[in-house]
Amino acid sequence: MHLDGDLSHTLWNTAEAAQAAGVTVDVIYQWKRRGKITPVNRRGWPRYRAMDILRAEQATRERAGRTHLAA
Known part of the structure; x- marks a missing residue:
């Protein structure tokens, strides 16, 4: 999955969103x-904005006290 380009207009299905957010x-x-x-x-x-998914993932990481994606 490529995370370059204009993510404010990129839409992902549920599986793509899950993969991108880890x-x-x-x-x-x-x-x-x-x-x-x-x-x-x-x-x-359902289709989700890429930026919404990445923001939700970041907020979840911050609440959990993690600073980076798990490998």
């Missing part, structure tokens, strides 16, 4: 249920 798809669903991320489309499979 989490499972279940975590993406949890973030959605908790209101941390919101899909941009109203119909079909």
